[in-house]
Amino acid sequence: MKxxxxxxxxxxxxxxxxxxxxxxDDLGFEGCIFTREPTxxxxxxxxxxxxxxxxxxxxxLMLFLxxxxxxxxxxxxxxxxxxxxxxxxxxxxxxxxxxxxxxxxIFEDPLDWVxxxxxxxxxxxxxxxLFDIDPEVAVKRCGDRGERSKFEKMEFLKKVRSxxxxxxxxxxxxFVVVNADRPLNEVQxxxxxxxxxxxxxxNKE
Ligand SMILES: Nc1ncnc2c1ncn2[C@@H]1O[C@H](COP(=O)(O)OP(=O)(O)O)[C@@H](O)[C@H]1O
Ligand SMILES: Cc1cn([C@H]2C[C@H](O)[C@@H](COP(=O)(O)OP(=O)(O)O)O2)c(=O)[nH]c1=O
Numbered sequence: 001m002k003x004x005x006x007x008x009x010x011x012x013x014x015x016x017x018x019x020x021x022x023x024x025d026d027l028g029f030e031g032c033i034f035t036r037e038p039t040x041x042x043x044x045x046x047x048x049x050x051x052x053x054x055x056x057x058x059x060x061l062m063l064f065l066x067x068x069x070x071x072x073x074x075x076x077x078x079x080x081x082x083x084x085x086x087x088x089x090x091x092x093x094x095x096x097x098x099x100x101x102x103x104x105x106i107f108e109d110p111l112d113w114v115x116x117x118x119x120x121x122x123x124x125x126x127x128x129x130l131f132d133i134d135p136e137v138a139v140k141r142c143g144d145r146g147e148r149s150k151f152e153k154m155e156f157l158k159k160v161r162s163x164x165x166x167x168x169x170x171x172x173x174x175f176v177v178v179n180a181d182r183p184l185n186e187v188q189x190x191x192x193x194x195x196x197x198x199x200x201x202x203n204k205e
Contacts, residue, residue, distance in 0.1 A: 002083040004199050005076065005123060007091035008191075009164060010131030011157045013138030014180045019131075019191050020089045028196060029087070033079050035071070036089040043067035057102040064095055065117060076123055085199045092118050093128055097163040101156055111163050127198045129191060130168050131180035135161060 008016040020036075023029045038044040038051075043066050050060045068091075079086055095118070100111030107113050135157035168175035176194055180187055 003080040004085045004127070005080060005088070005091075005125045006086065006127045006129065006195055006198055007088045007093065007125040008129050008131065009090060009093045009097070010180060011133065011135060011138050011160050011164070013140075013142040014131035014133045015141075015184070015187060016089050016131050018184065019188060020087065022188055023087060023192070023195065026192070028192075029199075032085045032087050032199065033075070034087050034089075035075055037068060037071060037091055037094060038064070039067055039071050041067065041070055041074070043070045057099070057106070061095065061099045061103070061114065061117075064099065068092065068095070068118075068122065072121070072123055080123065087195065088125075091125060091128075092122055093125075093130075093164065093167055096167055097160045100163040101159040104159065111166065125174065127194075128168075128171075128175045129194060130164055130175055130177045131187075132161070132165070132177050133180040137181050 008020060010016050020034065023032070024034050038047040043063070047060075047063045047067050049055075050063050055063075076086060076088075096111050096114050099114045103110035103114070135154050138157065139154060165177075168177050178187065178190055178194075
């Protein structure tokens with residue numbers, strides 16, 4: 001693999017998509033490929049359909065995994081082999097953190113189980129930027145988005161956040177934890193610097 005894979009992670013409302021848009025608009029990162037999970041393929045459509053209904057949590061996980069497998073074979077692997085750098089708004093850590101929370105009544109350690117399900121076929125990111133924020137702040141930022149999604153409930157997001165922090169603690173070499181509860185320009189400055197350093201663009205914005 002010649003390119004670098006960088007993923008942006010965090011609870012809903014942590015500011016990932018906003019930073020992703022800013023990265024996409026910045027000339028310093030114009031050589032990067034921008035992508036996301038859930039993807040925009042029909043697998044991603046199926047995932048979004050599951051998210052809008054009361055789909056069984058195991059079934060939902062399997063849809064997320066199918067979307068991930070398709071994402072890897074169609075875009076991630078060929079792009080990395082081609083030497084392209086990739087920035088993905090959510091990736092496998094979202095599954096460990098979110099499904100590690102939805103499945104907590106079924107498994108003793110659902111995070112570990114979900115992580116295991118990726119082994120042997122996924123491509124691990126070179127760098128995971130975790131946008132860390134108190135769910136109270138993130139939910140306030142989302143306004144009425146909070147009413148619509150079952151994933152934007154406070155207690156649930158607290159569990160998701162703690163799962164993310166556990167992942168980061170277990171793999172400190174791969175994760176960078178960014179305090180996302182700061183003015184946008186400060187978060188942007190830090191994230192741009194981290195990514196520029198990782199992909200070697202020389203962009204110091
Ligand atoms: N640093 C920030 N400070 C205040 N509001 C922010 C900040 N970053 C993003 N927002 C706002 O918070 C909301 C959620 O941000 P978004 O980027 O969609 O989060 P995510 O993609 O992580 O769910 C948006 O309305 C966005 O404009
Ligand atoms: C990629 C992924 C997302 N999700 C959740 C996080 C979000 O609540 C929802 C949709 O993701 P997304 O569209 O990225 O939401 P947001 O922009 O609000 O962060 O799906 C999982 O539960 N598991 C996963 O593997």
